[in-house]
Amino acid sequence: DQQVKQNSPSLSVQEGRISILNCDYTNSMFDYFLWYKKYPAEGPTFLISISSIKDKNEDGRFTVFLNKSAKHLSLHIVPSQPGDSAVYFCAAWDNYGQNFVFGPGTRLSVLP
Amino acid sequence: DGGITQSPKYLFRKEGQNVTLSCEQNLNHDAMYWYRQDPGQGLRLIYYSQIVNDFQKGDIAEGYSVSREKKESFPLTVTSAQKNPTAFYLCASTQSSGNTIYFGEGSWLTVV
Numbered sequence: 001d002q003q004v005k006q007n008s009p010s011l012s013v014q015e016g017r018i019s020i021l022n023c024d025y026t027n028s029m030f031d032y033f034l035w036y037k038k039y040p041a042e043g044p045t046f047l048i049s050i051s052s053i054k055d056k057n058e059d060g061r062f063t064v065f066l067n068k069s070a071k072h073l074s075l076h077i078v079p080s081q082p083g084d085s086a087v088y089f090c091a092a093w094d095n096y097g098q099n100f101v102f103g104p105g106t107r108l109s110v111l112p
Numbered sequence: 113d114g115g116i117t118q119s120p121k122y123l124f125r126k127e128g129q130n131v132t133l134s135c136e137q138n139l140n141h142d143a144m145y146w147y148r149q150d151p152g153q154g155l156r157l158i159y160y161s162q163i164v165n166d167f168q169k170g171d172i173a174e175g176y177s178v179s180r181e182k183k184e185s186f187p188l189t190v191t192s193a194q195k196n197p198t199a200f201y202l203c204a205s206t207q208s209s210g211n212t213i214y215f216g217e218g219s220w221l222t223v224v
Contacts, residue, residue: 034212043116043202043215044155089154091213098162099145099170100213104154 003027004092006103013110019077021106023090026071030092030101035064035075038087038105047088048075080110114139116216118203123221125190125197133188133219135203144186145204145213148172155202161186190221198223 031052036044090103147155157170161180175194
């Protein structure tokens with residue numbers, strides 16, 4: 001039973017447009033969320049995080065929005081660049097299990 | 113440079129053999145983790161350790177073993193009991209519970 005879901009396995013976006021990657025979670029005890037970017041055969045790299053006391057966090061072209069009542073978060077990338085093409089993982093901190101729970105990932109392709 | 117070093121990057125193993133993947137970090141992080149990624153899938157937690165000489169099973173611990181004798185080292189042994197060991201293995205660490213998790217570059221294990 002997946003506690004962190006990324007329902008879109010893949011997404012294609014034109015260069016310069018906005019990319020929106022979605023993530024849903026089921027456990028209301030999750031209180032810290034992170035987004036990671038992963039290229040093939042490399043380790044994931046941290047992009048941005050958000051605590052449950054906030055509903056938005058921005059860092060350059062990346063913005064994460066959190067809707068606690070809907071148990072939903074999203075990552076916005078504006079403007080999208082070809083170098084953003086990668087797999088994006090959403091992760092949540094499980095306070096009870098004391099570990100991170102990752103979603104299955106969404107493959108983003110930014111087309112020139 | 114601070115970081116997480118995994119070795120080897122590529123490893124081939126014959127069926128029935130045990131193999132150990134190394135993970136070393138010089139970030140002075142307390143917690144360390146091992147994840148497995150299969151093609152087209154997300155990250156699944158194998159084992160994690162919050163402090164030296166202590167570790168817990170993750171979601172898919174069967175067929176794996178770990179040790180945490182030193183803070184900076186968290187080797188993973190893939191035993192012959194692991195039925196489908198071919199995968200990409202990622203080691204990670206955090207300064208303390210709930211903080212941003214950082215990953216190594218990963219190790220490819222192929223059983224031949």
